[in-house]
Amino acid sequence: MTKPRILLFDSGMGGLTVANAVAKQLPDAHLVYSADNAGFPYGAWKEEALRLRIVKVLGALIARVKPDVVVIACNTASTIAMAALRDAYQVPFVGTVPAIKPAAAQTKSGIIGVLATPGTVNREYTHSLIHTYAFHCKVFLHGAPRLAEIAEQKLRGHAVDMAELKDEVAPVFRKRDGGRTDVVVLGCTHYPLLTDEINEVAPWPVIYIDPSPAIARRVADVAEETVLKGQNHDVPAHGTVILTSARAGGSETLTAYGTMGFPRHEVLEIGV
Ligand code: DGL
Numbered sequence: 001m002t003k004p005r006i007l008l009f010d011s012g013m014g015g016l017t018v019a020n021a022v023a024k025q026l027p028d029a030h031l032v033y034s035a036d037n038a039g040f041p042y043g044a045w046k047e048e049a050l051r052l053r054i055v056k057v058l059g060a061l062i063a064r065v066k067p068d069v070v071v072i073a074c075n076t077a078s079t080i081a082m083a084a085l086r087d088a089y090q091v092p093f094v095g096t097v098p099a100i101k102p103a104a105a106q107t108k109s110g111i112i113g114v115l116a117t118p119g120t121v122n123r124e125y126t127h128s129l130i131h132t133y134a135f136h137c138k139v140f141l142h143g144a145p146r147l148a149e150i151a152e153q154k155l156r157g158h159a160v161d162m163a164e165l166k167d168e169v170a171p172v173f174r175k176r177d178g179g180r181t182d183v184v185v186l187g188c189t190h191y192p193l194l195t196d197e198i199n200e201v202a203p204w205p206v207i208y209i210d211p212s213p214a215i216a217r218r219v220a221d222v223a224e225e226t227v228l229k230g231q232n233h234d235v236p237a238h239g240t241v242i243l244t245s246a247r248a249g250g251s252e253t254l255t256a257y258g259t260m261g262f263p264r265h266e267v268l269e270i271g272v
Pocket of ligand 1: 010011012014015040041042043044073074075076077117120148187188189190
């Protein structure tokens with residue numbers, strides 16, 4: 001039976017949370033992960049420059065992997081580049097955007113926190129999700145400057161600085177008119193890597209929304225609707241991570257990818 005070849009893309013290790021969910025949903029799929037570690041972190045980039053970069057990087061990755069489906073496992077990239085990617089390339093794309101709709105369905109207090117990168121928080125796309133799905137809620141959006149980096153350091157085996165983590169997440173825990181935040185959207189794919197620690201520093205318990213299982217179900221549906229390209233021995237093997245810079249690919253990083261299901265690696269220098 002032909003297996004779908006799925007290319008997952010993020011700025012760094014965050015998309016591994018999505019890769020993990022896709023591996024559970026489609027255990028036979030051929031998975032190749034890619035991290036634009038030369039551009040990490042995406043959160044602080046200017047919109048237009050980042051959009052151009054993402055389109056160029058994906059062009060090189062699609063040529064190398066020849067995927068059946070591409071998963072943009074990054075909210076920062078999905079909220080600005082999805083339309084440009086669909087215009088530029090024929091392959092089906094699945095993206096991830098902050099899970100505001102499910103949060104609005106689950107909140108009882110009507111007070112929702114959204115943790116995301118500074119870029120995602122500023123995007124028009126994110127604001128229009130709130131206007132459409134959570135217009136009846138109070139939404140506290142916070143662009144956390146360091147959370148993605150803290151998550152990467154954790155995966156590399158470093159201790160998490162809990163005081164710093166507490167400061168990064170505190171702005172979404174709010175009280176208003178006798179109620180308080182009861183749902184927090186993890187609006188960056190890196191953040192589910194830190195759910196236990198965030199829970200520990202949170203001032204009270206809340207529901208955390210990690211969209212990766214829903215994304216994985218969507219990937220399975222799209223793979224089923226797609227005519228698969230079939231085997232190709234010139235493409236990276238299942239379990240390969242492609243990095244855009246060898247510089248940040250030290251042994252701790254490669255070990256982290258290995259433990260998350262991607263023990264092989266390649267470097268694709270893109271020159272953007
Ligand atoms: N994992 C990414 C996201 O979902 C971006 C992290 C970053 O590069 O700042 O938004």
